[in-house]
Amino acid sequence: MTEKIYVIHENEEWTTHLFKRLDELELPYEDWFINEGLVDLNETPPEGVFYSRMSASSHTRGHRFAPEMADSLLTWLEHHGRKVFNGTRALRLEVSKVNQYMALNAAGIRTPKTIAANGRAQIIKAAEKLDVPSFITKHNRAGKGLGVRLFHSIDALKEYLDSEDFEPSIDGITLIQEYIQAPEPLITRCEFVGGKFVYAVQVDTSEGFELCPADACRIDELMCPDGEQTEEKPKFQIVEGFNDSIIEKYEEFLRDNEIAVAGIEFIRNSDGDIFTYDVNTNTNYNADAEAVAGKYGMLELAQLLGKELKKSSVSV
Structure with missing residues (x-):
């Protein structure tokens, strides 16, 4: 069985350019769209090279549990010693x-001063504790600028939290972060x-x-x-x-x-x-x-995956 490059993702719009480059380089690949699915822990994964493009903003496309499903899949692949690009460690950082x-x-x-909070009272407390002239809110599991708002006062934050505009993070954790001017x-x-x-x-x-x-x-x-x-x-x-x-x-x-x-x-x-x-x-x-x-970033990426696939095929 010919080894392939397996691309793990939940957003077809973000894989189009990569697949185009893989086609140009005549590299064999398989599209592993992962939202709903299963991972049979009793089976052995196929041979090949695996690349994860799982996104923290998957829930905005109706794929609420895609990252959790991807984590199960990546854990299974890593357990069996498969070559995985952006595996479980990368995913852990992606979603938090x-x-x-x-x-x-x-x-x-260096990162901006940040406090994580869950619940209205704690978000306000976090902003007071941060004690900076201006601050922003953002979602802990984010992407796409989710939950990012700029505030210049605690009162403005309270008004926002009580309005219909407030959208909690999908994991319940809102970050209060100093605004870097x-x-x-x-x-x-x-x-x-x-x-x-x-x-x-x-x-x-x-x-x-x-x-x-x-x-x-x-x-x-x-x-x-x-x-x-x-x-x-x-x-x-x-x-x-x-x-x-x-x-x-x-x-x-x-x-x-x-x-x-x-x-x-x-x-x-x-x-x-x-x-x-x-x-x-x-x-x-x-x-x-x-x-x-x-x-061209996607060309660089396709070449990287192709190089690893060739190396993997030789070693088998």
């Missing part, structure tokens, strides 16, 4: 920002494949916190009232020649946490200090930004 921040801090990487509305997202730095992309945050670079998440270009399109700076731009000491720390962090593929986001304050606030282990790439720079 608390776990992310503790792992980042353990690697000597950047001199410009920009964040930087560093992309890694095989645990190695590929490129950094600068993201314009002036339109809000929806920062997913996937084509399916792109915000339409703003239009003038007369119907003529405005000339605007692209929301996503790859930074040429990006070279910062944080990259070495990120690569060490990825090694320590068995994460092969990730996008790590940071923001700089007015003093130039870096604060890392998100690790995306099901990273996506912006096609327009990549076309301009001539760098």
Whole structure:
């Protein structure tokens, strides 16, 4: 039986570009869409290479228990010694920002001051305890900017919590986090494949916190009232020649946490200090930004999977 690359995921829109690259390289693969399903612990998994793209925001697409199902599947694969990219350790960090921040801090990487809380009274208490001029809320199991709101007072937070706009995190944990004021509305997202730095992309945050670079998440270009399109700076731009000491720390962090593929986001304050606030282990790439720079994350990923498949086939 021919060995394959198995892609584990719950969102078809995020696998289209990867499958296209695998087809271009003529690599055998199988689509393992995992929402409902079963894992027979009495059986042995197929031989091959396994790559997980499980997302923390799966519940927003009606796949509430997909991460839990994926965890069972990945545990089974790892038990049988299969080569898994972004396995159980990566998934644990994907579905919990608390776990992310503790792992980042353990690697000597600075994160914004954060308090986790469950329940209205505790969320307010957390904001009071944080004691900063401005703060944001966000979901612990997030992605897609879920639950991200900016506040400048406790009263504004209370009003939000009592309104219909308040949406609790799917795991019940809301994070209260200090707001890092950047001199410009920009964040930087560093992309890694095989645990190695590929490129950094600068993201314009002036339109809000929806920062997913996937084509399916792109915000339409703003239009003038007369119907003529405005000339605007692209929301996503790859930074040429990006070279910062944080990259070495990120690569060490990825090694320590068995994460092969990730996008790590940071923001700089007015003093130039870096604060890392998100690790995306099901990273996506912006096609327009990549076309301009001539760098392609999904191609790098497909080549990585192909190289590992070849190595695995030789060893059998």
